[in-house]
Amino acid sequence: MAGKFHQITDPVIQNNPITIQILGICSALAVTTSLANALTMSAALTIVLIFSSMSISLIRNHIPSSIRLIVQITIIASLVIVADQFLQAYAFDMSQRLSIFVGLIVTNCLVLGRAESFAIRNPVWPSVLDALGNGLGYSSILIIIGTIRELFGTGNLLGYPIFQTIENGGWYEPLGFMALAPSAFFILGFLVWIIRVFRPEQAENPDYHLRTGNEARR
């Protein structure tokens, strides 16, 4: 059981999909203006990821490898349509706020990346665990960024006031900058930095190894 537990916890910190594998960054940055958006997006992505890994792993022996990409995309797109329709039916406001980003789970590299690198070659149960772990890893980053942006951008958290803003007679001046696009890049950049300061092994030998220009020219 320890091994299986490891499979879930590993992608959360050690091999986080966003900070290490650089997968699924688009939505991670776009939907984190408030914590509620981030939570909804995390739930939608994790569910789609689990079901897509499960179904791809179930039929993995029947997919000819030449058309496997299109089969995977079709499965993922169908699941995303279900998630999108579900949100529109039960949480219409939220689906308006997330705008096109629920639909963009189709091209989220995280879902396709896990399908291609794990589910296509492994039995159902490990694939589900792997999907769950990666979904949690993705969610944890989204929740961190969402918390920072909402707390400092509006003084609220999930709509409840944490810092009393000046308008309401408090002391906190909201940072409008936090709601804008650049702040998401900065927060994620600094988050990556912090993680790598505490886990220097990630900075020394990252999986993808971004080369500097000098190395590239060699």
Add this chain to the structure above:
Amino acid sequence: MIELFQIAVFQDNLALSFFLGICTFLAVSRRIDTALGLGLALIIVQTITVPLNYLIHNYLLVEGAWAWAGLPEVDLTFLKLISFIGLIAAMVQILEMVLDRYMPTLHRALGIYLPLVTVNCAILGASLFMVERQYNFEQSIVYGLGSGVGWALAIAALAAIRERLSYSNIPKGLQGLGMAFIVTGLMSMGFSAFAGMQI
């Protein structure tokens, strides 16, 4: 029209203000020539697929599109995602074959970037924005071209900055991904200054 083009290129830049296609944006911006190749591929695909998706959406999917066949209440908009991504994948495949046949030099220059474009969220994102903002056919052509140019401009600029950055002394933990994010954030701030610009 010119205003729409300018907004698509600068103010609503897909990469810098909507975070679309950021995965490839960061992964392929180490060198300027590869960045330009990918940017060119994206402009071509974007200009073709956005108008085509407009036609699909308005003549096949939208409610009442099947009225001529005696099915006025059929609403197929929930098939939007799957038909858009299908069309994009098919277009990329066809474009690859056409380029290979008629423009082999360009095909070689684009190399593996053309197939990569299929899973780039910028392409699907532009089509979905086209639907959400209810552009008409001409606007969809301009928007497709403009958003492609904007994305290409952003990736070329980032690649140029990162080539220069290789000479600078960056803290260990910030090297690579961390620095790329911060540079992109600064560029995004720069581009947000174009907001409200009138021509």
